[in-house]
Amino acid sequence: MVRSLLLGLTHHNLEAKFMKFFPKPNDATAPIAGVAPITASRIEVPPVSFQPKVVVPTLRYPSLDRNPAYSTDRAEKLFVIRDPDSKEVKTLVPTGDVLQGYLNYIFVFSDRQGNLYTWRTQKEHPEILPQIHKDLIGTGFLTNGGSYKYRTIEEQVNFMEKARQFNLRAITAIYTDKFGILSPFIPGITYHKYLLLGGITATKNVLDNIIRSHENNIVYGDRWAKNTIVQEDESIVEIDFDIELIGEIAQEFEMSQLLYHILLFSSRRKEMLRFLDNYLRENQTHLSQYHIPVVEKILLNYANYFADKPFEGISGGIKQEIAELIKMLSSYCR
Ligand SMILES: Nc1ncnc2c1ncn2[C@@H]1O[C@H](COP(=O)(O)OP(=O)(O)O)[C@@H](O)[C@H]1O
Ligand SMILES: [Mg+2]
Numbered sequence: 299m300v301r302s303l304l305l306g307l308t309h310h311n312l313e314a315k316f317m318k319f320f321p322k323p324n325d326a327t328a329p330i331a332g333v334a335p336i337t338a339s340r341i342e343v344p345p346v347s348f349q350p351k352v353v354v355p356t357l358r359y360p361s362l363d364r365n366p367a368y369s370t371d372r373a374e375k376l377f378v379i380r381d382p383d384s385k386e387v388k389t390l391v392p393t394g395d396v397l398q399g400y401l402n403y404i405f406v407f408s409d410r411q412g413n414l415y416t417w418r419t420q421k422e423h424p425e426i427l428p429q430i431h432k433d434l435i436g437t438g439f440l441t442n443g444g445s446y447k448y449r450t451i452e453e454q455v456n457f458m459e460k461a462r463q464f465n466l467r468a469i470t471a472i473y474t475d476k477f478g479i480l481s482p483f484i485p486g487i488t489y490h491k492y493l494l495l496g497g498i499t500a501t502k503n504v505l506d507n508i509i510r511s512h513e514n515n516i517v518y519g520d521r522w523a524k525n526t527i528v529q530e531d532e533s534i535v536e537i538d539f540d541i542e543l544i545g546e547i548a549q550e551f552e553m554s555q556l557l558y559h560i561l562l563f564s565s566r567r568k569e570m571l572r573f574l575d576n577y578l579r580e581n582q583t584h585l586s587q588y589h590i591p592v593v594e595k596i597l598l599n600y601a602n603y604f605a606d607k608p609f610e611g612i613s614g615g616i617k618q619e620i621a622e623l624i625k626m627l628s629s630y631c632r
Contacts, residue, residue, distance in 0.1 A: 377407050377417065377480070379473060390415055390480075399524075400426040401448075401540050406483060414483030415472070420451070430541070437555075438599040442592075444545040446519065454539045455479060457516075461536075464514045467507045469537045484535045489526035490610075493563035498573050500532040501560060505577060507534065508556060509584045512549045519543045521552055523559045547592050554596035561619045562604075562612060571622055578630045590631045594624045 377390035390407035393414070397404035401424045405417040434440045449457065451474060458479075461468035473480040492500060504526055511518065518525075518536055525538035543551060557574070564570040578585065597620050605615030 377415075379480075399538065400424060402538075407480075414485075416481050416483050417478050418481065419478040433603075436599070436603040437551075438596055439543070439547070439551045442547055442595075444543060444547055444551060446544060447542050448540055449519075449542050451476065451479060453542070457539045461511070461516060464511070464516065466511050466514075466516065467503070467533070467535050468518075468539075469535055481537075484527040484529065484537065486527040486529040486535075488524050489528050489534065490523035490559070490563050492528040493523060493560065493570075494565050496565050497528065497532075498564070498566065498570055500528045500534055501570070501573060502577060503532065503534045504556070504560075505581075507536065508553065509581065509587075512552070513584070513587060517543050517548045517552055519552070521556045521559075523556075523563050547589070547596075550588055550592040551596055553588055554593050554600060557593075557623060558597055558600040558616075558620065561616050561623065562609070567616070567619050571619060571626075574623060575626050578626050582630050585627075585631045588631070590627055594627055597624055597627075 377392075378386060379388040379390070380386055388409055390409050393406045393408050395406040397406065397416070402418050402420055405419070407415045407417060409415070431440075434444070434446060439446075455471045455474045458468055458471050462470055469481050469484065471479050471481055487495075489500065489504060508518075508521065518539060519541035520538060521536075525536065527535045527537060529535065560574070561567055561570060601615055601617045601620040605617060
């Protein structure tokens with residue numbers, strides 16, 4: 299699929315900025331020392347045509363009514379948002395970009411001013427489901443009292459609303475119906491790509507936000523660096539709330555999952571470990587909310603389970619790095 303000029307430029311600018319800062323690894327498609335090249339690119343997706351559907355507004359969530367009360371119908375190639383008197387508020391046109399995740403198609407729309415939006419619709423038959431289940435067993439979540447479910451669209455929107463109430467860094471919903479969720483497009487790169495490019499400092503924003511969420515008993519689910527966007531000023535926005543983690547160790551699991559993927563995707567693991575060392579030392583009080591032996595156990599499980607499997611184009615295990623991280627956790631967070 300041809301990369302649209304608009305999206306292409308957004309990402310190009312940001313990558314150029316990071317290349318300036320990080321002299322060594324600079325192109326996610328080029329080999330990075332010690333890290334096999336990444337295979338997946340968010341923009342390389344098979345063409346999926348926007349399925350025009352004329353939709354009579356169905357669900358209206360009370361939680362969205364505090365914003366200008368939107369109702370909408372999606373006509374062919376247009377996404378028209380109307381106010382309750384049927385006056386047109388916004389007309390969105392598809393840019394032709396479809397960002398594909400494992401569970402959703404993300405259609406990108408633009409308004410007349412050039413602001414971008416995403417319309418997130420669930421795939422009917424995602425192939426990834428058995429793998430997700432297997433990984434949650436292999437990493438010890440399901441075998442230690444945890445369980446999970448897929449949030450419905452309504453539950454995802456409720457989650458977004460709750461996160462907004464707590465001022466967390468989570469994407470917002472502008473409109474939703476039973477087919478999908480309309481959100482602002484967040485210009486930036488995924489945190490996963492940021493780590494591959496050698497970025498480090500946004501990690502503070504990611505961890506601060508997760509810790510604050512957990513302090514408020516909010517667990518995102520599925521925090522593996524690809525569901526986080528890093529913006530040009532290195533502020534972050536969490537997206538993708540498909541998976542709900544349930545159970546007593548949900549927060550410990552989420553923290554471990556995040557820490558594991560930070561080290562896995564980082565192309566500067568030594569520097570990242572040094573950064574984490576400082577971060578953990580400075581945040582000991584916040585980390586006391588976690589049952590640290592559980593975090594350590596899950597980190598070990600992650601390192602062992604994925605040790606021999608190439609993952610997202612990255613080969614080899616990171617047992618050594620995880621061992622160092624566990625040592626830090628033990629010394630600062632008992
Ligand atoms: N609002 C958004 N702004 C910018 N990029 C987005 C947005 N929503 C999704 N994306 C991009 O599309 C990819 C897939 O979206 P995601 O919501 O994670 O779907 P999935 O659940 O299928 O993984 C993300 O990794 C991200 O790169
Ligand atoms: Mg995702």
